[in-house]
Amino acid sequence: MNEKTKPKHEQVKEMILxxxxxxxxxxxxxxxxxxxxxxxxxxSRQTVRQALGTLVQEGRLYRKQGSGTYVAALSERRTADMPxxxxxxxxxxxxxxxxxVRGAESVLREQGCxxxxxxxDNDKAxxxxxxxxxxxxxxxxxxxxxxxxxxxxxxxxxxxxLEYMKIPYLMINERYAELDCPCVKVDDELGGYLAAKxxxxxxxxxxxxxxxxxxLQGTQRLKGFLRAHREFGVQLRPxxxxxYATENKExxxxxxxxxxxxxxxERPTAIVCYNDELAVxxxxxxxxxxxxxxxxxxxxxxDDSFLATATEVKLTSVSHPKAELGMKAAxxxxxxxxxxxxxxxxxxxxxxxxxxxxxxxxxxxxxDKFVRTNV
Amino acid sequence: MNEKTKPKHEQVKEMILxxxxxxxxxxxxxxxxxxxxxxxxxxSRQTVRQALGTLVQEGRLYRKQGSGTYVAALSERRTADMPxxxxxxxxxxxxxxxxxVRGAESVLREQGCxxxxxxxDNDKAxxxxxxxxxxxxxxxxxxxxxxxxxxxxxxxxxxxxLEYMKIPYLMINERYAELDCPCVKVDDELGGYLAAKxxxxxxxxxxxxxxxxxxLQGTQRLKGFLRAHREFGVQLRPxxxxxYATENKExxxxxxxxxxxxxxxERPTAIVCYNDELAVxxxxxxxxxxxxxxxxxxxxxxDDSFLATATEVKLTSVSHPKAELGMKAAxxxxxxxxxxxxxxxxxxxxxxxxxxxxxxxxxxxxxDKFVRTNV
DNA sequence: CAAGCTAACATGTACGTACAACTTCAAAAT
DNA sequence: ATTTTGAAGTTGTACGTACATGTTAGCTTG
Numbered sequence: 001m002n003e004k005t006k007p008k009h010e011q012v013k014e015m016i017l018x019x020x021x022x023x024x025x026x027x028x029x030x031x032x033x034x035x036x037x038x039x040x041x042x043x044s045r046q047t048v049r050q051a052l053g054t055l056v057q058e059g060r061l062y063r064k065q066g067s068g069t070y071v072a073a074l075s076e077r078r079t080a081d082m083p084x085x086x087x088x089x090x091x092x093x094x095x096x097x098x099x100x101v102r103g104a105e106s107v108l109r110e111q112g113c114x115x116x117x118x119x120x121d122n123d124k125a126x127x128x129x130x131x132x133x134x135x136x137x138x139x140x141x142x143x144x145x146x147x148x149x150x151x152x153x154x155x156x157x158x159x160x161x162l163e164y165m166k167i168p169y170l171m172i173n174e175r176y177a178e179l180d181c182p183c184v185k186v187d188d189e190l191g192g193y194l195a196a197k198x199x200x201x202x203x204x205x206x207x208x209x210x211x212x213x214x215x216l217q218g219t220q221r222l223k224g225f226l227r228a229h230r231e232f233g234v235q236l237r238p239x240x241x242x243x244y245a246t247e248n249k250e251x252x253x254x255x256x257x258x259x260x261x262x263x264x265x266e267r268p269t270a271i272v273c274y275n276d277e278l279a280v281x282x283x284x285x286x287x288x289x290x291x292x293x294x295x296x297x298x299x300x301x302x303d304d305s306f307l308a309t310a311t312e313v314k315l316t317s318v319s320h321p322k323a324e325l326g327m328k329a330a331x332x333x334x335x336x337x338x339x340x341x342x343x344x345x346x347x348x349x350x351x352x353x354x355x356x357x358x359x360x361x362x363x364x365x366x367x368d369k370f371v372r373t374n375v
Numbered sequence: 376m377n378e379k380t381k382p383k384h385e386q387v388k389e390m391i392l393x394x395x396x397x398x399x400x401x402x403x404x405x406x407x408x409x410x411x412x413x414x415x416x417x418x419s420r421q422t423v424r425q426a427l428g429t430l431v432q433e434g435r436l437y438r439k440q441g442s443g444t445y446v447a448a449l450s451e452r453r454t455a456d457m458p459x460x461x462x463x464x465x466x467x468x469x470x471x472x473x474x475x476v477r478g479a480e481s482v483l484r485e486q487g488c489x490x491x492x493x494x495x496d497n498d499k500a501x502x503x504x505x506x507x508x509x510x511x512x513x514x515x516x517x518x519x520x521x522x523x524x525x526x527x528x529x530x531x532x533x534x535x536x537l538e539y540m541k542i543p544y545l546m547i548n549e550r551y552a553e554l555d556c557p558c559v560k561v562d563d564e565l566g567g568y569l570a571a572k573x574x575x576x577x578x579x580x581x582x583x584x585x586x587x588x589x590x591l592q593g594t595q596r597l598k599g600f601l602r603a604h605r606e607f608g609v610q611l612r613p614x615x616x617x618x619y620a621t622e623n624k625e626x627x628x629x630x631x632x633x634x635x636x637x638x639x640x641e642r643p644t645a646i647v648c649y650n651d652e653l654a655v656x657x658x659x660x661x662x663x664x665x666x667x668x669x670x671x672x673x674x675x676x677x678d679d680s681f682l683a684t685a686t687e688v689k690l691t692s693v694s695h696p697k698a699e700l701g702m703k704a705a706x707x708x709x710x711x712x713x714x715x716x717x718x719x720x721x722x723x724x725x726x727x728x729x730x731x732x733x734x735x736x737x738x739x740x741x742x743d744k745f746v747r748t749n750v
Numbered sequence: 751c752a753a754g755c756t757a758a759c760a761t762g763t764a765c766g767t768a769c770a771a772c773t774t775c776a777a778a779a780t
Numbered sequence: 781a782t783t784t785t786g787a788a789g790t791t792g793t794a795c796g797t798a799c800a801t802g803t804t805a806g807c808t809t810g
Contacts, residue, residue, distance in 0.1 A: 066802030441772030
């Protein structure tokens with residue numbers, strides 16, 4: 001069968017499609033009967049039925065026994081022309097991620113893509129389940145937030161399966177070390193650096209830092225925090241660097257903050273918080289010890305979320321464009337799906353900046369017994 | 376055609392499916408030829424071809440002209456056995472909705488369903504676009520948060536199309552008046568009633584209420600607020616009932632609160648806020664007028680969100696189980712899809728309760744010139 | 751005028767014949 | 781031993797007949 005002579009049922013199908021596309025028949029209009037089409041096309045009723053059957057299966061027509069065959073409304077067309085994109089996140093209601101999803105969804109909607117959303121509860125086994133389930137669906141691309149990104153990747157085989165299946169994927173916030181997919185993220189190291197730098201430039205010399213180090217984001221923010229201290233020659237007390245993880249985030253930072261705030265000779269003059277959520281929690285620790293922010297201890301958050309302005313003392317916070325991150329991730333994934341993304345250096349990294357509010361102020365001696373011993 | 380005697384081509388299809396499911400034939404195994412199946416089943420080759428054609432269309436088999444018919448590998452199966460559920464929301468990053476989605480997604484994941492997420496920006500035209508797009512996908516059910524629920528339903532035809540297509544759907548938070556689908560929601564009227572009742576029982580007699588009335592949730596909360604005043608015989612000043620809408624929510628409530636707080640002779644002794652987000656905003660208005668919560672004016676929020684504990688004065692708030700609402704909605708929709716939902720009285724309504732914190736206290740005269748004139 | 755009935759019309763199922771196009775395997779040729 | 785050819789086998793297209801099931805419109809009756 002060469003190109004010139006297609007099967008008759010294909011030719012009938014194309015004739016009917018041309019009627020639909022030229023709007024000779026509009027949605028819910030009735031087509032000629034099978035008998036009429038048979039005569040019109042000079043083919044048998046069976047051949048007409050085969051053409052109609054294919055168009056029904058594709059959602060272009062619907063049939064009603066005893067009544068006739070009708071043009072389907074646009075909404076009844078199938079998904080052949082609507083790519084399905086998966087978004088796999090750790091926590092759907094995490095206080096930042098909904099804004100990233102919002103940005104992604106707005107781009108995907110605009111581009112006529114359907115978005116599947118799924119979550120892992122920051123648990124590697126659930127990450128695996130989700131990856132398998134999403135792959136079994138009609139997936140054309142995947143945006144992934146890694147799960148406990150600092151703790152390795154036991155689900156590597158699932159990611160390799162995505163590559164085998166030629167499903168493009170990218171990661172947001174961090175990337176598993178052994179994968180080579182693009183990553184769309186904030187420069188967390190720079191964020192931690194800017195936070196500490198801001199406080200150092202305000203004269204603070206005893207700065208505590210609280211970091212959630214089971215995610216690479218926390219590790220990177222800590223790295224920047226340390227780098228600022230080194231560059232500005234400010235000494236750091238080891239007990240002023242607090243690590244915590246998903247499992248103990250409700251208790252450990254609060255307890256350790258209480259402990260260090262209750263000792264006047266060891267008290268930090270400022271605190272860098274891993275994020276605004278933690279900052280709200282440590283604000284309470286400051287109050288509990290009858291100190292004030294920023295009069296007694298300055299504080300800086302991260303993410304510039306709506307929590308930063310919900311508190312009585314508005315938080316100075318490291319800011320980054322959350323919805324835009326989602327948008328750029330979606331745009332990049334679509335480009336990858338279309339084969340129009342550059343093959344190298346595809347990471348997109350947003351530089352954060354500091355939004356100054358009321359929670360940080362210059363360090364003042366204030367009759368304290370403390371003496372600057374650095375610089 | 377009654378239940379007992381299915382069409383022959385259906386029976387052949389089921390025979391072949393039973394082979395696949397019992398693993399008599401595994402992925403990539405070759406099935407008996409059409410001629411052999413014809414003899415085995417006692418039907419014509421055409422009938423066998425029809426059964427095979429359906430299974431090919433469903434992705435269970437693939438055929439190779441001149442070679443044979445084979446069982447498709449698992450990853451090539453279509454999503455026939457993984458239902459796809461749409462969730463249509465107004466704002467993905469709305470401070471409450473992510474928790475509802477989280478609850479729904481956890482149930483859907485457990486039940487092996489894929490979840491499509493889409494948003495309308497509380498805009499009716501986008502609601503329409505989304506409904507058309509979701510319907511064009513492989514949708515088996517839909518969970519919908521109505522868009523500006525108090526303002527009618529210009530997209531009724533889209534909802535009727537869902538019914539025509541026999542796609543079950545339900546609504547959360549409110550239902551469009553002319554639709555008869557199930558609704559899963561909080562009893563907003565009771566919530567508004569409890570909020571006002573709580574303040575009245577604390578002795579407050581001049582209570583302001585702020586309600587977002589372009590959503591039926593706001594209208595119902597207002598209704599309960601009014602009912603409490605009527606039942607307890609407390610008079611209500613019209614200027615103490617503030618309506619606002621999506622478009623002016625950033626400005627109008629704040630301005631009107633400032634206005635009423637600045638006039639000592641008209642100042643309310645307590646404020647009912649449509650939600651915690653608004654409460655945080657009105658806390659700032661109270662501060663701006665150098666008043667204190669709860670010493671000078673009590674305040675109660677709604678939703679018991681994490682904003683309620685982010686503030687310095689922890690908010691008394693009307694509480695309801697947000698993630699559970701999402702879970703119940705997903706369970707009900709699955710039951711509807713399986714035909715196991717009761718056909719009547721399917722609404723699920725959660726009774727809210729009050730979580731007492733620090734933002735409300737009993738009314739005291741405090742040297743004010745005010746005199747109780749009611750009760 | 752409304753309700754019920756029936757015949758005509760339209761799609762759904764099933765069988766059959768015939769030939770086209772492709773694949774596989776065995777036999778023949780090199 | 782390897783390559784080529786041809787026959788047999790298998791799926792794909794197309795036509796036809798016959799009957800089942802459901803819908804619709806027109807006619808009749810109350």
